[in-house]
Amino acid sequence: NAASGVQVTPQGTGFTVTPAGVFIGNLAPDGSRAVHFNLTPAGETNVTFHVAWRNGLNTHTTDLALPVSFGEDKRRADLFASNIEVVPEGDIYRATGDVANAGLESARSVLVTVGPPAIPTDPYRVYVVGTLDPDDVAPFEVTFRAGADVTEVPLIIDYRDSDGNPFSVTVPFSIENRTAEGTAAPAILVPAAVAGALVLAAALAVLWYLRRRRR
Structure with a gap:
């Protein structure tokens, strides 16, 4: 019916x-x-x-x-960091590297910084990358402070898709093998008077040795 x-x-x-x-x-x-x-x-x-x-x-x-239900968008941007190097500069650390987009869509408003236990500090608290198109690679540079007992720091990459939805990627990196500043071996300081006495003693020893051989 x-x-x-x-x-x-x-x-x-x-x-x-x-x-x-x-x-x-x-x-x-x-x-x-x-x-x-x-x-x-x-x-x-x-x-x-x-x-x-x-x-x-x-x-x-x-x-x-x-x-x-929500499924993962297989076409969205996929960001990762590589070639991270950390160099101590006085009381701060400088981390440099590359951030790349391995996804199929552009990542917009890309920002790079570090998270706790590190403390972002000037001059590069946050590094602005901007837009990363698919297969694009861009360098970054961040500066931060970290305690003596800190061995690993999270690198945080924030970005948005074309609709303005926020995403965040965390990449931990080690600062345990931090480059140490060169330190010279401690020198032995000898007073000038003592040095003169040593030279005189050496000269007398040589003179005594020569006279003995002539006999």
């Missing part, structure tokens, strides 16, 4: 949807109609589509529940 007054209404929590419902009207036996909803979920949830219709004088309803 034909169905009349067919109406579809999405129901549930954790999302916004437009329109709030769609009126289809009449449906012939074995007939179908496509309906479209714009759904914006706040998180993974379930959406129940409530369908109501009349068959003659009788009213019927049915519910269809569909899960809303």
